[in-house]
Amino acid sequence: MPSSPPESLEQIDHQLLQMIQHRRSLVKTLADQQSLPSVGESNARQDQTLQSFCSDSKQSIAPKEIDALRQTLRHIDSVCRLGVGPGAISFLGPQYSYSHLAAIKYFGDAAPFTPVATIPAVFDAVQRGDAVSGLVPIENSTDGRVVDTLGMFARLHMPICGEVLLPIHHNLLASGTREQITEIHSKPQALSQCRGWLAANFPAASLIEVGSTTTAAESAARNAHIAAVASLPAGRAYGLDVLNQNIEDNKDNVTRFAVLGRDEPAPTGKDKTSLLFQVEHQPGALAGTMKIFSDAQLNLTWIESFPLPGSRNEYLFFVELTGHRGEDRVADAIEQLAAITRRLEILGSYPVAVL
Numbered sequence: 001m002p003s004s005p006p007e008s009l010e011q012i013d014h015q016l017l018q019m020i021q022h023r024r025s026l027v028k029t030l031a032d033q034q035s036l037p038s039v040g041e042s043n044a045r046q047d048q049t050l051q052s053f054c055s056d057s058k059q060s061i062a063p064k065e066i067d068a069l070r071q072t073l074r075h076i077d078s079v080c081r082l083g084v085g086p087g088a089i090s091f092l093g094p095q096y097s098y099s100h101l102a103a104i105k106y107f108g109d110a111a112p113f114t115p116v117a118t119i120p121a122v123f124d125a126v127q128r129g130d131a132v133s134g135l136v137p138i139e140n141s142t143d144g145r146v147v148d149t150l151g152m153f154a155r156l157h158m159p160i161c162g163e164v165l166l167p168i169h170h171n172l173l174a175s176g177t178r179e180q181i182t183e184i185h186s187k188p189q190a191l192s193q194c195r196g197w198l199a200a201n202f203p204a205a206s207l208i209e210v211g212s213t214t215t216a217a218e219s220a221a222r223n224a225h226i227a228a229v230a231s232l233p234a235g236r237a238y239g240l241d242v243l244n245q246n247i248e249d250n251k252d253n254v255t256r257f258a259v260l261g262r263d264e265p266a267p268t269g270k271d272k273t274s275l276l277f278q279v280e281h282q283p284g285a286l287a288g289t290m291k292i293f294s295d296a297q298l299n300l301t302w303i304e305s306f307p308l309p310g311s312r313n314e315y316l317f318f319v320e321l322t323g324h325r326g327e328d329r330v331a332d333a334i335e336q337l338a339a340i341t342r343r344l345e346i347l348g349s350y351p352v353a354v355l
Ligand SMILES: O=C(O)C(=O)C[C@]1(C(=O)O)C=C[C@@H](O)C=C1
Pocket: 092, 096, 097, 098, 099, 100, 137, 140, 146, 168, 187, 189, 190, 211, 212, 213, 214, 255
């Protein structure tokens, strides 16, 4: 801390810049020594620092301000990592898709983002090593699971090293007037999250499914008859008018994203573990797996069945539970699960996201 109080905003900015340069040098040194924490670990430490800063603070800090401070720390970390890592981060683009906004929330604005056109392409980029991390939507509070994502986890082994929770507020964006609109474009999940509002307000418009909400915004910018359901930053980027804001049917509309990558963070005390398994095709097989979790007192936060690609009447189960696989009770349960399942993949353990 400075010894005497600064006299001007310029002086404070100067000090902030000096501190950032200082932090950059330390990040570089840690990277050279191969001891730089992963982004997931760094995020968990920043959250702990922020929490103790807020509880030590004499003034009360509003939740919105805490969010802004958290994003400032993420951004500074991404600036400090420029040139030292992480490598490319893949997500469903173009820019200003909700996936991009979730990636900024986790990795900070200055991270080296590389948008791709589909969710399978995000998996491919990480699998091939073109990207070190990827970010994919996995479930939504209104619309449920994201089928493309679960289908890819079913097809190839892909580790999860983090998660992001993003409140989703959809907007109707257009380059023409309300009266000109004959088609409304968006990703199927986004259309589904606004189904009631669209039916009540644009009953005659055709709903057209496209690859992402930003792809819809691009089309709306080219054609006055097309409106897009997309984010406000996407609307700004394509110079669209905001015809209506917050058109999602459920005002608590939240999408959970999985961070793909091999940098599994160490236990933080507030972690979850994602598993995928297939049980034997016999009575009581699924109940047997549930008994293991119940006996170990493990709390399940998500369970989803998904058809096994290429077979009929066979299902994979996605399960998330609280705890890290580095903890004995989780490790023991996984060991017992391995003994009674036909296929078991531990997708990863990582800190529980804050909204
Ligand atoms: O199209 C986008 O903008 C995305 O990032 C994808 C996606 C999704 O498929 O769930 C992400 C969040 C919202 O739920 C709507 C769309």
